[in-house]
Amino acid sequence: xxxxxxxxxxxxxxxxxxxxxxxxxxxxxxxxxxxxxxxxxxxxxxxxxxxxxxxxxxxxxxxxxxxxxxxxxxxxxxxxxxxxxxxxxxxxxxxxxxxxxxxxxxxxxxxxxxxxxxxxxxxxxxxxxxxxxxxxxxxxxxxxxxxxxxxxxxxxxxxxxxxxxxxxxxxxxxxxxxxxxxxxxxxx
Numbered sequence: 001x002x003x004x005x006x007x008x009x010x011x012x013x014x015x016x017x018x019x020x021x022x023x024x025x026x027x028x029x030x031x032x033x034x035x036x037x038x039x040x041x042x043x044x045x046x047x048x049x050x051x052x053x054x055x056x057x058x059x060x061x062x063x064x065x066x067x068x069x070x071x072x073x074x075x076x077x078x079x080x081x082x083x084x085x086x087x088x089x090x091x092x093x094x095x096x097x098x099x100x101x102x103x104x105x106x107x108x109x110x111x112x113x114x115x116x117x118x119x120x121x122x123x124x125x126x127x128x129x130x131x132x133x134x135x136x137x138x139x140x141x142x143x144x145x146x147x148x149x150x151x152x153x154x155x156x157x158x159x160x161x162x163x164x165x166x167x168x169x170x171x172x173x174x175x176x177x178x179x180x181x182x183x184x185x186x187x188x
Contacts, residue, residue, distance in 0.1 A: 001063060004031045006049075006070030008096050013063050014088065029176040033153060034067060036174070036183070037121075049073045055119040055145060057109045057126070057136060062089030064123035064153075069098050073121070079105045079112075110135040118147035128157040137165050141186070152184040 001013040037049075049071040056065030056078045065076035066089075076098075078089040086104050093102045107113065109124075110132060122140065126132035133154050140146050156162050158180050164170055172183040 001061065003067055003070045003096075004034060006067070006072065008066070008070035011070075011096060013061050013066060013092050014095070015061055029155075029179050029181065030063060030067060032174065032176055033064075033181055034071070036172070036181075037151070037153075038071075049121075052121045053077075053117065053119045053147070055079065055122045056089075057122065057124050058085075058132070059089045060085050060125070062092045064125065065089070065102070066092055066096060066098065068121060068123075069093075069101055070096070073101075075101050075103075077103045077105060077119070079107055079109055081106065081108045110139050112139045112143045112145060114143050115145040118150065119145055120147045120150050122146065122150060122152040124152060124154040126156075129160050134163045134165060137168055137184070141165070141167060146186060149188075150185070154182045154184055156180055156182075 003009055003011045003013065049068055052068060052073040054065050054068040054073045054076040056062060056076055059065060059078040059080045062078050065078050069076050080086050083106060086106050090104050093099050124133060124136055133156060158175060158178050164184065167186060168184050169187050170182050170184055174181045
């Protein structure tokens, strides 16, 4: 895996030795997601990643947050309940010299603590077929993690039935192989 664009373009993202349940999003799907964010009508509306506070939930290798930092995001927080995943994400951030722009939280995304400050761009890439998207969205909302006008990008398997809480709206949905990507907002 590699960073697709920005100041770290082409730099490798390491998977680590014992990846366990880490299922990295393919470079193709990640590139498509970032193209939607950069150029799509439901993305960042032509705005850059500058000024964005990014939350990478179920971070695994940290690929989503690191890609956003490479493209100019101000800050990324990486969250996972796996110590191995947090260690891998931290090592990847350090290899890219992004440790000053990043924080790491060992936590269950379905039971997040109160946020210190909300996030404008949230990546939600849980293990497939575990039913984690709905409780994680509820946890984000209850804990104040979602900024006004935030965009949430959730990925799941095409065969997985996913319920979205009624306080959220899916504004776009795309399929990449067996991965489905939903762009989710809280309507104003």
